[in-house]
Amino acid sequence: MTTLLRVFRFAFQNIMRNFWLSLITVSMMMFTLLSVNVLVALNLVADRAIAYVQDKVEVSVYFDSDVPEPRVVDAAGFLRGLEQVRDVSVITPDEALERFKERHARDETVLRSLEEIGKNPFGPTLVVKARHPGDFPFILEALDHPQFANDIRDKDFTDYQGVIDRIRETSDRARAFGIGLSVVFLMIAMLVVFNTVRMGIIIHREEISIMKLVGASSAFVRAPFLIEAILLSLIASALAVLVVVPLVALIDPGIGAFFDGASTIDLLGYYQVNGVALFLAQFVVLAGVSMLATGFAMRKYLRV
Amino acid sequence: MIELHNVSKVYPPNVVGLRDVSLHVKPGEFVSIVGQSGTGKTTLAKMLFAEERPTHGRVTIGGWDITAIRDRDVPLLRRQIGVVFQDFKLLPRKTVFENVAFALEVSGAPSRRIKEVVPQVLKIVNLHEKGRRYPGQLSGGEQQRVVIARSLVHRPKILVADEPTGNLDLVNTQEIVDLLKTINQFGTTVVLVTHNRDVVNALKKRVITLSGGEVSSDEEEGRYKV
Numbered sequence: 001m002t003t004l005l006r007v008f009r010f011a012f013q014n015i016m017r018n019f020w021l022s023l024i025t026v027s028m029m030m031f032t033l034l035s036v037n038v039l040v041a042l043n044l045v046a047d048r049a050i051a052y053v054q055d056k057v058e059v060s061v062y063f064d065s066d067v068p069e070p071r072v073v074d075a076a077g078f079l080r081g082l083e084q085v086r087d088v089s090v091i092t093p094d095e096a097l098e099r100f101k102e103r104h105a106r107d108e109t110v111l112r113s114l115e116e117i118g119k120n121p122f123g124p125t126l127v128v129k130a131r132h133p134g135d136f137p138f139i140l141e142a143l144d145h146p147q148f149a150n151d152i153r154d155k156d157f158t159d160y161q162g163v164i165d166r167i168r169e170t171s172d173r174a175r176a177f178g179i180g181l182s183v184v185f186l187m188i189a190m191l192v193v194f195n196t197v198r199m200g201i202i203i204h205r206e207e208i209s210i211m212k213l214v215g216a217s218s219a220f221v222r223a224p225f226l227i228e229a230i231l232l233s234l235i236a237s238a239l240a241v242l243v244v245v246p247l248v249a250l251i252d253p254g255i256g257a258f259f260d261g262a263s264t265i266d267l268l269g270y271y272q273v274n275g276v277a278l279f280l281a282q283f284v285v286l287a288g289v290s291m292l293a294t295g296f297a298m299r300k301y302l303r304v
Numbered sequence: 305m306i307e308l309h310n311v312s313k314v315y316p317p318n319v320v321g322l323r324d325v326s327l328h329v330k331p332g333e334f335v336s337i338v339g340q341s342g343t344g345k346t347t348l349a350k351m352l353f354a355e356e357r358p359t360h361g362r363v364t365i366g367g368w369d370i371t372a373i374r375d376r377d378v379p380l381l382r383r384q385i386g387v388v389f390q391d392f393k394l395l396p397r398k399t400v401f402e403n404v405a406f407a408l409e410v411s412g413a414p415s416r417r418i419k420e421v422v423p424q425v426l427k428i429v430n431l432h433e434k435g436r437r438y439p440g441q442l443s444g445g446e447q448q449r450v451v452i453a454r455s456l457v458h459r460p461k462i463l464v465a466d467e468p469t470g471n472l473d474l475v476n477t478q479e480i481v482d483l484l485k486t487i488n489q490f491g492t493t494v495v496l497v498t499h500n501r502d503v504v505n506a507l508k509k510r511v512i513t514l515s516g517g518e519v520s521s522d523e524e525e526g527r528y529k530v
Contacts, residue, residue: 215383216410
């Protein structure tokens with residue numbers, strides 16, 4: 001225990017005596033972690049954006065206004081039985097009329113036209129959601145079944161596949177860029193750690209030679225440098241938490257608003273639930289990589 | 305205590321440091337190793353604490369063959385051998401107390417033992433009242449006494465002093481030599497590497513003379529004759 005405390009003390013002394021270099025090292029480590037967190041957030045937003053858009057993909061099946069309700073319910077039951085269908089909701093003619101009025105509440109012309117017709121022109125509607133966007137052709141084909149085809153006035157399918165593909169393409173590019181940036185930062189951080197340790201060894205050359213002369217074990221000489229790498233990683237991780245969490249809290253409402261208030265893209269909630277594990281994992285990887293760089297530096301410059 | 309058997313040291317490409325040196329130092333002996341510069345005195349001294357390894361031959365310390373000592377065993381050896389150098393090797397940003405304590409700290413000694421041992425050794429070298437001073441605030445002789453105090457904290461069986469008076473004036477030289485004699489009287493084997501004629505002649509102890517990497521003379525109560 002005493003030895004461990006001394007190793008920590010020597011490591012702390014290394015950091016303080018080499019303050020500016022330690023500061024640069026921590027900064028580079030922090031940039032690495034920030035880029036990793038941008039990548040994490042980007043992945044999350046992209047995945048959830050795709051899920052959000054996928055959730056919006058639906059087919060509206062408009063029945064003739066004279067089709068009796070039981071036949072619409074039958075059609076809904078048929079669709080629910082299909083493996084490709086996630087959800088089917090039935091909109092009655094009255095509900096359809098209400099929605100139409102709400103949607104065009106400010107459009108006098110449309111409302112007047114509706115009054116001129118004198119009756120509810122809307123028939124029942126089925127809103128069908130598929131499990132995957134690729135399932136819609138199959139569902140549309142199924143609705144051509146003679147049992148229902150004559151009752152259906154129109155089918156309205158908005159092709160969101162293009163939107164999804166664009167999101168995926170953009171997020172993939174951003175992800176590749178993010179990974180590249182993280183790797184570059186990580187490599188720079190490794191080089192800086194390597195250099196910090198090298199400088200530390202040079203600065204403490206005299207001290208190290210005396211340590212060896214008076215009987216310090218090789219492990220005791222090396223341990224402070226490894227602990228220093230861990231401490232610097234810990235400081236960088238803590239600073240990354242202090243930067244990332246408030247930043248996420250700041251941009252989270254903006255992202256939510258962008259997706260029409262959808263609560264599915266809850267970046268802050270994600271960090272609240274997974275933040276500890278996420279930052280712990282980042283710290284462990286960063287400390288591991290830093291210790292590796294320290295190991296290389298000691299192997300090259302520390303002869304004990 | 306110390307046994308060198310046909311020890312040679314050859315540095316690449318073909319520089320001979322020591323040539324077929326055999327000698328035996330008994331426990332509690334005070335031995336001066338003399339010779340001109342480049343005759344292998346320091347090489348021999350460094351072999352005693354495994355800073356150098358022989359190219360041929362065998363080195364035994366206290367019955368422990370350290371010819372091919374494993375790296376992990378070197379610290380154990382060095383805790384049994386005190387080493388004093390001409391250039392002191394003190395840490396300027398540590399006080400006298402901290403410099404001496406450093407040897408115990410890095411060896412994993414508990415704090416209680418450090419607080420007990422350091423004042424004792426500082427008293428031996430008569431620096432117990434200057435524990436809070438920094439090396440820069442001490443004279444050359446005092447700095448060398450700090451080094452000797454540091455070398456004593458492990459209660460070594462052997463003290464190797466390589467030109468300990470090389471940077472000192474006459475008065476300080478005498479102080480250091482007296483201190484080494486006192487330590488020797490406590491039972492520690494002292495190996496003094498020097499080319500100070502007056503010191504060697506005044507000691508009236510065993511003198512081993514090296515010449516061209518070989519032992520040219522070995523006298524029980526010898527004199528400096530280079």
